[in-house]
């Protein structure tokens with residue numbers, strides 16, 4: 001059986017990255033609303049099946065997929081379990097194990113992620129049905145008064161408890177502390193994001209060490225250092241890449257095998273350009289790749305629009321985005337390659 005470190009390494013092999021397809025029912029409903037599609041068990045299945053059957057994307061550029069519990073246990077329309085389908089292209093199944101972020105008492109609009117109760121038993125079950133890695137997202141909102149010290153510490157603490165439970169179960173934890181760019185009011189500066197991200201990561205690694213987590217058997221899924229989406233600041237690609245790397249180099253130990261970013265509401269092209277610029281600034285102590293949801297899926301979702309006849313076009317759109325991000329993961333993406341398509 002491969003070690004946690006071997007699984008983590010495989011997820012971040014050069015030019016490979018993770019597809020985040022673990023939208024909760026509420027989030028997938030928001031995505032489907034854009035194409036006017038009702039949300040049912042079948043539409044969710046058909047959409048995800050379209051992605052997973054995109055042979056080019058899945059075999060060449062995607063190392064792992066983060067699934068919901070529903071998808072992990074679900075079959076494709078022809079009865080093939082999704083886990084079997086993923087194995088055909090050597091893609092590792094992952095599972096989102098948190099139960100969402102809820103209002104945190106004693107704070108002004110901050111959130112704490114729930115889902116630790118019963119997690120040991122759930123992880124044992126997920127492992128049995130094939131999950132090799134897991135994800136837990138902590139949400140750090142930025143405003144004039146947030147995040148509080150308490151909000152950062154509480155989220156870092158539950159991330160560490162989740163990561164320790166994963167490793168005990170033989171599952172690689174993907175540790176995701178997301179400093180929100182698209183929260184409320186969302187007008188903070190790039191420098192404020194750098195400060196908050198830095199303090200958050202410092203606290204997360206303190207808690208991970210206290211919890212005895214093997215840093216060689218996990219991945220970090222952070223935000224990039226960006227101004228809030230309603231800020232007037234327009235930093236260059238190089239500036240975002242430089243500040244993000246400064247924060248990561250100061251806070252993320254080199255024993256962590258890889259960092260796989262979330263896209264966090266960036267445009268498809270921006271998420272790719274930033275990743276590529278960072279990889280061009282190497283050599284880096286860890287692999288640096290993508291674990292995108294929206295920035296990998298949006299073009300495919302729009303091309304699909306809920307119609308079986310559009311599946312080939314949607315799969316081509318997905319393969320294109322996956323290829324662009326694969327190039328970015330080795331610093332070889334160029335804007336002409338994207339625009340030509």
Ligand code: 13P
Nearest residue numbers: 020262263264292293294
């Ligand atoms: P986005 O890339 O759309 O931010 O989603 C990534 C993710 O997994 C959030 O938890």
